[in-house]
Amino acid sequence: DSGVTQTPKHLITATGQRVTLRCSPRSGDLSVYWYQQSLDQGLQFLIQYYNGEERAKGNILERFSAQQFPDLHSELNLSSLELGDSALYFCASSVGGQPTYGYTFGSGTRLTVV
């Protein structure tokens, strides 16, 4: 157990729908990062939050949004889902706001859009 908790583990939904993925960071970590891993793709950085504030943005679609709450858990909202959004979504956390030395990943949420 890495200490980073992601729920749900699996999610199957239809095109056009909206889903919310949840992440609880490791105790003491203030930063949360969201990554997407599609088939045969590497880990694509989506967005980072640090202590409730957006810190960095990557290749995140406008249909996607995220937030970090006062208790530091984070949610990734995916709307108007398309087949191509099917992927593994990972959350990671780190103590500080800079990912210089890497971070700890959760076990991921597998999203299947049908």
Place this chain on the structure above:
Amino acid sequence: DQQVKQNSPSLSVQEGRISILNCDYTNSMFDYFLWYKKYPAEGPTFLISISSIKDKNEDGRFTVFLNKSAKHLSLHIVPSQPGDSAVYFCAASGRFQGAQKLVFGQGTRLTINP
């Protein structure tokens, strides 16, 4: 340009032999490098790292080599064991446009054959 590339999608090695996984990067601003290991249905876990001021870092069976002039790093696993079968991601950390970023390669699937 923040690209990190792992040009071999897969690698098959006999148990007991050496496994060598390669990674190339394009930007000399990267100053810290990491390797992550990922089993199916789990998130990536940190394996070993190296700072740009070093050219080698060793941890048990795992050694990472960094060749800054060639912008190349490699992970050596000796001897390879069946439990090493996993996907390996290299990642590079650097400061771009005022923000520290961690960029991942696409991953290499390592299979250790008995």
